Amino acid sequence: MTTQSATSETDAQGNTGVRIVLDGVSKVYPGSDRPAVDNVSLDIPAGEIVVFVGPSGCGKTTMMRMINRLSEPTSGRILIGDDDALSIKPTELRRSIGYSIQQAGLFPHMTIRQNIGLVPGLLRWDRKRTADRVDELLDLVGLEPTQYADRYPRQLSGGQQQRVGVARALAADPPVLLMDEPFGAVDPITRSTLQDELLRLQTELRKTIVFVTHDFGEAVKLGDRITVLGQQSKVLQYDTPQNILANPADDIVAGFVGSGASLQQLGLMRIKDVTLQSHPSVHRDDSVEQVRNVLAGSEFDWAVVLDDRDRPVSWVRESRLAHATALADATESLGVVSTQSTLEDALEAILAEQHASAVVTGSGSRYEGVVTLDTLIETITKLRADASAAAAQGQP
Known part of the structure; x- marks a missing residue:
């Protein structure tokens, strides 16, 4: 990590993120007789999304905030790349780590351009470099710069504000992105879209992302690894979503997984993993x-x-x-899913539409084809057959 430039570099595996190590980290608030976070050690690989999930009050947000020293550790060590986070000035550290929170946290008196350009400005980027970066990021999160850059946050929907919040967190190209329940305040449909957008961005950027949520389904969808936390941020299980769903470490973790584990297994498979069908497309300027x-x-x-x-x-x-007489007179609104969406998302979209398929977008939100109900049924049938065969052989 380069704290002076606050920009990330690409390693041999294509990651622009860096490894994070928490070594015996604790946090005791003044006046408290018990730690909020008690002697936690965790190794977060570079370029992965690691999700902290646990009950309210377990310390998951505190643990994440200690990474950028918004909450100072009482003891222990935190390494970000090769750097000891506690040896870096807090202001420098925070400018080198992206931070995205619930309800975006945008400054209402600043335009979208000014909000996104805030950290580059603090790092003394020149105006052209900052302006180019803002335009690049707005385009990356699916907001047309000419249409949105000069608006104020109040002129955007909740989902659009969250996209701007992610763009602002990425403005200085940080190797690490911290996300504290960023999609918790939006409706379920918008939330699913934002999750897909984050996964799409991650395939391109390969940052190290620490994501806090209380929603185990969201953790399963987003996480390369999930950290299930108990009280005082005790690590109950740290593993891939697949392994946690198949083999909960104890009854507490099993309670998080819940009775819907088989359905959540379907949530592990993405649309990009199944065959898309071609379907006729036209352009909105075409004649009837x-x-x-x-x-x-x-x-x-x-x-x-x-x-x-x-x-x-x-x-x-x-x-x-x-x-x-014109195509616009005959068109109807359309809900889409992306190649990063899960099979559950696709099924919900199909049920919401009036035809037995869902329109799929890929890179740049461009049209890729459709996923059909027949494809989903075949895939689900195969997953269930594989699970039954594994159970018959005594496998977990």
Whole structure:
């Protein structure tokens, strides 16, 4: 980690993140006779998402905040890359670590551009470099710079504000990103979209992300590894989602996993792991006649409508074209999933739409194809057959 420039470098594995080591870390608040965090040791690999999950009051946020010294450890050692975090000035350390919180935490009197450019400004980046970085990040999180950069936070939806919060955390290209229940204040549909967006960004950026949540389902979806914490942040189990679901370490962890473990197993498999089907697409500037011709030459009675960057924006069914004079008169709103979405997400999207498939986006939110109900049924059937075969052989 380079605290002076606060920018990350790529290692031989393609990670721009760095390893984090917590070695015997404790936190005792003044006036308390028991530690909030008691002698915790943890090794967080570079370039992975590690999720802290546990009950309210267990110290998971305190443990995360000690990494950037928003909460000072009482004892122990924290290494970020090769650097001892306690040997770095707190202000320098925090400028080299991205931080994203619930409800975004944006400054209401600043524009979106000013909010994202805050840390680069503190690091004395020149104006052009800062402006270019803001535009790059807005585009990366799916917000058109010309449309959003000069707005104020109050002019954005909750989901858009969270995207800006993530962009601001990434502004100086830090190797480490800390996320404290960042999606907890938005509705479930927006939350799922933001989770997908984070996973998409991570495939490109490969940061080291420490993510705090109380939602075990969110931990399963996002985490490369999950740290299940008990009181005083005692590490009850630290493992991959697959291993925790299959082999909870004790009854407390099993309680977190819950009776829906088999369904959560489906949440481990992503749309990118199944075969997508091609489906007719048109562009929103196409004429009604052009769209009719596309559908006439296919076996389908509906098409995906794309914008000029090949991003799905709506859909149109053949029956609605009969009396339309412009394509916009016949289109209907469209919900999409991404290649990072889980099979559970895809199933929910299919049930919400009026056709037996869900439209899928990939890099840059561009159209990739559709995932069909038949594909999901075949995949789920195979997963269940594999699980039954493993159980019959006495495997966990």
